[in-house]
Amino acid sequence: xxxxxxxxxxxxxxxxxxxxxxxxxxxxxxxxxxxxxxxxxxxxxxxxxxxxxxxxxxxxxxxxxxxxxxxxxxxxxxxxxxxxxxxxxxxxxxxxxxxxxxxxxxxxxxxxxxxxxxxxxxxxxxxxxxxxxxxxxxxxxxxxxxxxxxxx
Amino acid sequence: xxxxxxxxxxxxxxxxxxxxxxxxxxxxxxxxxxxxxxxxxxxxxxxxxxxxxxxxxxxxxxxxxxxxxxxxxxxxxxxxxxxxxxxxxxxxxxxxxxxxxxxxxxxxxxxxxxxxxxxxxxxxxxxxxxxxxxxxxxxxxxxxxxxxxxxxxxxxxxxxxxxxxxxxxxxxxxxxxxxxxxxxxxxxxxxxxxxxxxxxxxxxxxxxxxxxxxxxxxxxxxxxx
Numbered sequence: 001x002x003x004x005x006x007x008x009x010x011x012x013x014x015x016x017x018x019x020x021x022x023x024x025x026x027x028x029x030x031x032x033x034x035x036x037x038x039x040x041x042x043x044x045x046x047x048x049x050x051x052x053x054x055x056x057x058x059x060x061x062x063x064x065x066x067x068x069x070x071x072x073x074x075x076x077x078x079x080x081x082x083x084x085x086x087x088x089x090x091x092x093x094x095x096x097x098x099x100x101x102x103x104x105x106x107x108x109x110x111x112x113x114x115x116x117x118x119x120x121x122x123x124x125x126x127x128x129x130x131x132x133x134x135x136x137x138x139x140x141x142x143x144x145x146x147x148x149x150x151x152x
Numbered sequence: 153x154x155x156x157x158x159x160x161x162x163x164x165x166x167x168x169x170x171x172x173x174x175x176x177x178x179x180x181x182x183x184x185x186x187x188x189x190x191x192x193x194x195x196x197x198x199x200x201x202x203x204x205x206x207x208x209x210x211x212x213x214x215x216x217x218x219x220x221x222x223x224x225x226x227x228x229x230x231x232x233x234x235x236x237x238x239x240x241x242x243x244x245x246x247x248x249x250x251x252x253x254x255x256x257x258x259x260x261x262x263x264x265x266x267x268x269x270x271x272x273x274x275x276x277x278x279x280x281x282x283x284x285x286x287x288x289x290x291x292x293x294x295x296x297x298x299x300x301x302x303x304x305x306x307x308x309x310x311x312x313x314x315x316x317x318x319x320x321x322x323x324x325x326x327x328x329x330x331x332x333x334x335x336x337x338x339x340x341x342x343x344x345x346x347x348x349x350x351x352x353x354x355x356x357x358x359x360x361x362x363x364x365x366x367x368x369x370x371x372x373x374x375x376x377x
Binding site: 071073120125 | 187188189192193196197198199200201202203204232233234235238240241242243245246247270271272273274276278280281282283284285286287288292293296300301302303310311313315326329330331334
């Protein structure tokens, strides 16, 4: 079986490590603190807001998207596990060498892929040689140019 | 329906179904702006291509408040999500996408899956950055639409590209929870649709001739193989 580092390939990112953040015991406490209360939330922190209508968690958008992305992987894992369970049921009914081998192979498939396939971001935009040549004569200077950010 | 009727329908559709007139219009406009500097000045102004996300409440206040008007996302919206898949791989690292589906498909409960187009970033220090920016601002690539640098882009990002080559998938439920960055302006949305249409229904003139020739042979009694 390959080592974990080999299987991981391109995806060397740290796993999601959420940490506990501040706790606000009422919405009033949260509101009175103004925008500075959000600055109290540490990096990868999750704040807790307890109100009359329930308890809410406050986290940064990027952490939320990472968490949601990981949750989508559950669907992929469930498919693999369903396959192993079906193979186990077949072995229970027909415990011969052929079916035991099927169970071993299906379990190995899941165990051999502890990291689900991921890619880090999108690739870079590329030009054709003709496009490069066509633009080469452009006297636009990227080093001194100001690239305006559209105000929204 | 007679054969003559179908032929007449084909003739009427000839200038409509595979027309790339819309994208040519965009190219003509950008060409007429002048050089790279002038094109940047035009396409990077407020509401030229992108604008603050259009909110349902904002639309409702303007009278678009029937049940059919409700929306969470609109076609062409730029989002960040780590729940999208490209060729079976989940894309991590805060990737950006443009929503390809029509706005009416993006209502909760309407469809299970949605299609996303990748948005590639152009960075100041990457190789041929100037040439890439210049090419994109002319809108000459049929598979790549220029987008200006967006508010939460890193400081070294100088532009973005909606990549129409390769479609990603996402479950609609997760798309509705994605981080919405910008919507397209009205003209930006029309440019986006011009690209989408060109990518799906682009045809080499030779293909129309080829198909015509094959059908004429069939009509003259030669058996199609």
